[in-house]
Amino acid sequence: MTATLDIRSLADCDDAGIRDWQRALHTGFHIAPSPTDEEMRVRRAAIDPARTQGAFDGDRCVATFRSMPRELTVPGGAFLPASAITNVSVTATHRRRGLASRMMATELAASRERGESVAILVAAEYPIYGRYGFGPATWVANWEVEVPRAVTDRRYAGPDDGGRVDLVPLEDVRTIGPELHERVRASTPGAINRLPLWWQSATGQRVVPSAPWKEPFFVAYRDPAGQVQGLAAYTTTEHHWPGKLPRVDATVQELITTTSAAERALWRFLLSLDWVTLLKTGYRAPDDVLPLLLDDPRAAVTETLADFMWLRLLDVPAALSARGYAGGAAALVLGVEDEAGFAAGRFLLETDASGAASCTPTAAAADLTLSAADLACLYLGDESAVRLAALDRLTEHRPGAATLATTLFRTARRPWCPELF
Template sequence: MRTLTESDVAEWIRALNTGFYRGFTVGAEEVELRRASYDLARTRGVFEGDRCVATLRSMPRELTVPGGRAVDASAVTNVSVTGTHRRRGLASQMMAADLADAKERGNPVSILIAAEYPIYGRYGFGPATWVAQWDVDLPRAALDQRYPGPPEGRVELVGAAEIRKAGPELHERVRTLTPGAINRTTEYWEVATGERQLPPGSWKEPFFAVYRDADGRIDGMVGYDIHDGEWEHKLPDVHASVRNLTAATPAAETALWRYLFALDWVNLIKTGFRPPDDLLPLLLGDPRAARLSSIADFMWLRILDVPAALSARTYAGAATSLVLDVQDRAGLASGRFLLETDTSGAAVCVPAPSATPTDLSLDVGDLACLYLGDESALRLAALGRLTEHRPAAAAAADTAFHTPRRPWCPDVF
């Protein structure tokens, strides 16, 4: 196992594409485009001779936590092991090295999108956000398709260049309001708008629309594709697939959905990834017309520095004092910690004095589930994954960690 040199990049990409079943042959253009976004010091491979058989890399990201602050996160991605080399501990070796580096850099947390549920708990990660996808049957939605537009502001179609220009500022506004969201790089916007195509030649231009408020400011945007099927008996069979809908205000969110609901001929809308407590079904006259096609874990989180992570977010309810005994098999974040919050929601977390009794014991992965406010301490206690040493301590933790809306991460990374 080693980090990469320039001469390793093409072979590493071939191993990555093989691991994700994208194909075996790698073109020079793809190597050049992908290399431009890689930090080789944070890109690891396992090599057998000249052949790369396992891959992993990480990237710096800012993660929004409850209260609107951002913490520096190490975002892990591109984890693969070639089928001929599975069950040899290669992923474990790479993950241990990457987490140790993140800890040394001072990153309070590491994050990733898990392709499979059973893998990452063994490394101290826990599912911190969930995601939902809906199929909206428009003929059953009980909406007037003759939608005249929003009462204030307007929706307009724009090109990719306008999205590249306005998207970063809008996303930053929304991100500060969304626990679980991460910052987007310049590369993200280039890929999302077709300026950079990975793999080369894969771009299919979507439609883009924005919502401008009464003063002309862009408060929302959406990208969507149209799929025109076979028109049997001269009846339309047209679906719309939403790539991403971002809105800074309820007015913008409502206006963009109503615009999509009123598209001529469209009888089914696939929403793409949405928050698990999305407003969408209740925007319909008949919410049953929105069928939940999936709801699943999405972004997993690994706490590396308990005091830094817990001190960064805000908390709900009355002033609270909790002593947490955190177990971590890897030894990166284990210890006893005193978390004290005040009525404003601000908190300080420090190592607990030895004489202070423990209130709750839990694994670092279960603390990750609580961290952004998505999981319930009482539910973890009922499952046997959290031990309560003081009566009502789990209920106090439940109140403190709770957030009014569930966290979610809009982005795959």
């Protein structure tokens, strides 16, 4: 039966084929199985047919796959071309036939040909993507904060640094948001760029019918000079008063800042909201400062601590040369194993006192040998080579090589991808 299944680019499909691809996407993600015409119109605007694949059993689409061009911020602030993979689904009737593997192989080869040094995705399930050479490169945390316990004095009157916090209308968010995010992502390893569609969705200009939009409150922090350095968005539940006591939950949809003063000011504003007794933080960096801002950090109950963005190296010299490193001048030969071949080889990584680096293929003996997936875990600075060695996931050929790799790759703050894509 596998021989009858045809993998096609949506660029080669007619309108009926594209419509059936969207029906298959809805089926795979447990959305309404028959998308409306309006749903089709809105979703189609976000799709590049040339970067979208479907598996067809006759005229019926039974698996979906899509990618988007993005820029990934790496340690040191460089933007690396990346293929952001999304909308991967296989209809339950056609599982275990290699459809996802075939589409992934096609995409990775095309991505390498386009000059994209890495591929990235958010894994719905942990066991799937390691076999394709991906490794978890960033993690996220999500806290639920019991506000009355967390803050003993809620009489917050605004920043004491000369800055100010203001509610912002949607039309202003569309202006200040993109400019602020460009500055934020430049200093956030793991972040990716946002397209105009992102801001249209966030501010209600673009609404997917199957995912109803609720207008959030937007609030901005401006520094003493009047420049926007932070933006937060939050929604609230309907208030009720059991026992004549207020009970409102607030959920943070977004909180991005360029300075620690802005970060503190926005969290303190959110913790001071009248009637709010539970603050849900949404996905944050795993080393977010929030718990330590509280009078009682135990009031921030960890609801989620999990892998988030997975990464796959496609061009090792380009990727390793693009990022910055700690630890001063050093040299390390990495032996990378990759069944698909994209990242396989031995590579000499040389760094200087400034943190700049070059990475070139070499015939020299490896100091460390590891898989492409485990190198992906190290790449943005979140994992420790010493820990991987303890798990027998890398082989150290030169004493101290794992410690050196840990020193070189680790970053002062953990990488974070604020985007679900």
